[in-house]
Amino acid sequence: MTPKQRAAQAALQFVQSGMVVGLGTGSTADFFITALADAIKSGQLRDIKGIPTSRQSERRALSVGIPLTNLAQNPSCDLTVDGADEVAPNLNLIKGLGGALLREKIVAQNSKKLVIIADQSKVVKRLGEKSPLPVEVAQFGYETQEHFLRSLGADPKLRIGPGGMVFVTDNGNCIYDCHFLSGIAGPADLESALKRRAGIVESGLFLGLASIALIGSDSTVSEIRR
Ligand code: A5P
Secondary structure, three states: OOHHHHHHHHHHHHOOOOOEEEEOOOHHHHHHHHHHHHHHHOOOOOOOEEEEOOHHHHHHHHHOOOOEOOOOOOOOEOEEEEOOOEEOOOOOEEOOOOOOHHHHHHHHHOEOOEEEEEEHHHEOOOOOOOOOEEEEEOOOOOOHHHHHHHHOOOEEEEOEOOOOOEOOOOOOOEEEEEEOEOEOOOHHHHHHHHHOOOOEEEEOEEOOOOOEEEEEOOOOEEEEEO
């Protein structure tokens, strides 16, 4: 079992029969979706409904037979299990390298508990230390955001998709991946500045949302709690 699989498997301890479960996006979240499907098939868990955070996790969940619902039918998840790109000691996160940050944040904010699953490579002292911060922006006038993001101390790179075209999210927006030379000194101030700017839809800063992170290694899973 890989560290990511180990963390994903450990997240099953938080799932109970009858729950509505937010399904994250990325390779670690995919391992959780598979583990959840196996638990449903074996009868260990019953009456589970999933809410996917991307088209990718929707396809994945459908392919392994997890019944799905949505926020219209179930406005709140009992639990969401998702990966992360960086996990700080206070459980603040960077997410969105998979491009699903907007739906991930909507589902996370409407969940009673957010459990993060990751391997040790995601644990950092300061956000922005390793990963760029993905910032989702409206297509209209997206070029104007580059200068604004620079004014906040970032080095923004417009995300390009696998085919060489500008990457477009499930929500029809673009992403700037924002590098910070010495990491992000004030995540809350940065988030406030981003929120005030028209055309910036959402950022991958997940502050104060996660309740626990399960960090998989070669042999064990450790926990970070707030
Ligand atoms: C998806 O948009 C991201 O927030 C993912 O949670 C993140 O990229 C983690 O991906 P891996 O689990 O593949 O490392």
